[in-house]
Amino acid sequence: MERKITVLPGDGIGPEVVASAVRVLQVIGKRFNHTFHLGYATIGGAAIDQHNNPLPEETIEMCENSDAILLGAVGGPKWDQNPPELRPEKGLLRIRKHFDLFANLRPVKAFPSLLDASPLKREVAENVDLMIVRELTGGVYFGEPRMRTENGAIDTTVYSKAEVERIVENAFELARLRGGKLCSVDKANVLETSRLWREVVEAKKKDYPDVIVEHNLVDSVAMKLITNPGHYDVVVTENMFGDILSDEASVITGSLGVLPSASIRGDNFGLYEPVHGSAPEIAGQGVANPAATILSVAMMLQYSFGLTEEAAEIERAVSAVFDDGYFTADLARDGNRILSTNEWTDKVINEIDTSF
Amino acid sequence: MERKITVLPGDGIGPEVVASAVRVLQVIGKRFNHTFHLGYATIGGAAIDQHNNPLPEETIEMCENSDAILLGAVGGPKWDQNPPELRPEKGLLRIRKHFDLFANLRPVKAFPSLLDASPLKREVAENVDLMIVRELTGGVYFGEPRMRTENGAIDTTVYSKAEVERIVENAFELARLRGGKLCSVDKANVLETSRLWREVVEAKKKDYPDVIVEHNLVDSVAMKLITNPGHYDVVVTENMFGDILSDEASVITGSLGVLPSASIRGDNFGLYEPVHGSAPEIAGQGVANPAATILSVAMMLQYSFGLTEEAAEIERAVSAVFDDGYFTADLARDGNRILSTNEWTDKVINEIDTSF
Ligand SMILES: CC(C)[C@H](C(=O)O)[C@@H](O)C(=O)O
């Protein structure tokens, strides 16, 4: 197979972890006989510095001519005082909206060898294997009016029925492929958009008799993600709730540094990025954990290219390196061997290479 | 001192836990020489059944002639299919708004003898002693327009500068009385109301040079409440974020069943209620945990009546009974003695009575 990928290293540790992930991608290409053509472009702070625009035209164009996007991370103190339109995260919000990447998939799965790093008791965290499906291009993130008023400010949460339908369908499909359970999260006791959301889920569920559906209030899910995260399979929710809950979920297994994400839209195109941020405080030192970006490449192989075996091979290799006791500094525990970004990546690559 | 209190037992276990809390209140009255006049009224499901209105006029009137309100809990499956206007929680939303109870205080403190029930590792949960201050009468809960549209639905988050100022001031005052630290939570990288919020906090902070202030994004706080809850002292945020984060915070110490809350407005009037719900599945069995409602009475004594010593005595007694190994069924662990609601309340009362 031949595919074009736009690589957006971004800011902070972005370039370092992306470099690692690209190395792994190329090794997979070699081993499984695929050709991945890479083009590099800027986004976020790097793009502001070079083009005074967090999402330059040339970046959009290159992405439009690609099959998928691999992103590092954006942001840093350097741009914190910029006006809203010249903030790194504006690039992120715009690229999601421009490419209509309405479904953000955030899998959270316990790696047994990382559970010591979890703030949760082992017995609470060990069975976690869930996927948060967050609506990414609607809701209060983009609703109008959003503005200052004479004596205050307003934001608007807007959802059309069609927007809710497509994300809910997406979540049902994923639930069918995974554990067959779907938890839809809303605040239907307060919000009109939530009542719409709940109705859509109720209507769609007739098409998925094999999926067990529950409706849960967002406050209640915020609790249960901590007390009983093993309960969840696929969790679907709107943009703002999804932002909060997916970040909450990301720390329960102790593996924030290793969590990937996909932002997709129903065809094969998608954007893949680690869940963690740009970590400017450790940028440039070669100590960042590349696992999340490497696993984001696995998601790309699976969701954009349909290369299930290749994706599984990356996941297996990452898991094996952890099980062998190799970690980057962020996951350091007594007795572990601490490797640099590149050394750790080498281990993953060796694991893939020697296992033909 | 003489005070009038309106008691709203509500639904499910509400009447049981309220009865316990009232017994404790009267014992405190006797010991410290105060007279508490109690009047009973309905709210929630009970009020819908009797008056076809989740917040009847006579309830409002009685509350208006009182110095404080003690509430049990509202809701249950019986009313789940009712139209929005005839839902139990509508009574809750209306009483908050009617009495302008804009500040919801939710303290979360680890009880050493309950830490085994926490989903978090002991070393993560043991130093927790925080207070979430949630804005309770504004934001998306009450903003207009909120409605179905031709092809979807909208909700509106509205805040006036004055609304933000009063809650932020409240939080600063509390921080000054507690650990001197304030974390203001917003989503200023996306929302206009959050940018207003942040500006107000920045302006107010000049009046509180003794308080250390930080701004944190809501998604980041959702993580840190799990990874490092001991970091927080006072956390202030808007209504919807506060709903989610305060429920999230409520489970980290394993003591959801024992957490009280206050909803106040700046003068001495306030509404006090346990954080837990009406738990219809165990209602009427005499097994509910009354600790949260008893501790809500302690908050009433402190915040509405200024009776600091009396409040502290209740807290001491509750803590002592836990330390003696007495628990209600919800907190059962091997080797604990399981008591009924009334037996457990007796222990607390004995503790107060014998310690003159
Ligand atoms: C940077 C920010 C705008 C963004 C969001 O809120 O969507 C981030 O938190 C995320 O989840 O990707």
Ligand SMILES: CC(C)[C@H](C(=O)O)[C@@H](O)C(=O)O
């Ligand atoms: C019942 C519901 C409307 C209410 C809220 O969201 O405020 C509840 O969750 C709470 O926190 O008291």
